[in-house]
Amino acid sequence: MQTCYSVLLAALLVSPAMAFPNLMGTQWEQVSPQVEGRAPTIAFEPGKMTGFSGCNRFVATTNAEGKTVIAGTRMMCPPPAMRTEAAFLKMLESHPRLMPDGRAQNLKMVAADGAVYQFKRVAGAEPAAPAAKDQAVAGEQYLYVGPERHACSAGAGKMACLQVRRSADGPWENFYSRIEGFDPQPGVSYYIKVRAIPVANPPADASSxxxxxxxxxMSEKVERTVTPAN
Incomplete structure (x- = not known):
């Protein structure tokens, strides 16, 4: 049974629904080991895992050779957050045994070195947010832009939002507006300067x-390849 569990994480990355149907589309937050600051999170999505590793966002997939590929932003955070992130990514890279309970409310990951990480399920899908939701005021602004877009809601429609934060240690948030002249490439993180310009009499469902x-x-490629543990 333990041998089976040792390959389930790789199976989830390839086909989560086949490995554990009740994990598909779920989100989890680390509760043990306890950490200083914001706890790491994991979300199971088709063919990948995404989440927050303690300082940065990450996306974990497998390539055709069966190697784990982890892409993530590379922002610097205070030392406790960086230690949390290093331990969390080391656990993921070790192809941990995955042990959910039958109700999909609690989850354990056991690393190759025996370290046990426990997670609780985070409720719910992201609530719908109107496109007119403005996260900042007019004027010059500096934004950190993550390497991947995330599905988000804008009024009655669905879209893929840039992930931005306004300081190196701030929370990531959906960015619902277009940035004119900016063509971000997947797998690349950016630090950019933008100008927010007021729009006179915007439609009710549009940004002001x-x-x-x-x-x-600054721009930086964030992919790195990790050889799976034997």
């Missing part, structure tokens, strides 16, 4: 600001 790229301050 439009965003224009002034310059890309």
């Amino acid at each position: 600001l439009r965003y224009v790229l002034e310059r890309v301050v």
Whole structure:
């Protein structure tokens, strides 16, 4: 049985619904070991896992050779958060045994070195958010932009939102507006300067600001390949 569990994480990355149907589409937050600051999270999605690793966002997939590929932003955080992240990613890279309970409310991951990580299920899908929701005021702004878009709701429609934060250690948030002149590439993180310009008499379902790229301050490829443990 333990041998079977040792390959279930890889199976989830390839086909979560076949491995554990009741984990598909679920989100989890680490409760043990306890950490300083914000706890890591995991979400199971078709063919991948995504989440927050203690400082940065990550996406974990497997390639054609069966290697685990973890893409993530590379922002620096205070030392406790960086230690949390290093331990969490080491656990994921070890192909841990995956042990959900029958009700899909609690989850254990047991790393190759025997370390046990426990998670609780996080309720619910993201609530719908109107496109007119403005997260900032007009003027010049600097934004950290993550390497992947996330599905989000805008009024009655669905879209793929950029993930942004406004400081190196701030929370990631959906960015519902377009940034004129900015063409972000998948797998690349950015630090950019934008100008938010007020829009006169915007439609009820549109933003009251439009965003224009002034310059890309920094960009960085974030993919890295990890060889699975034997």
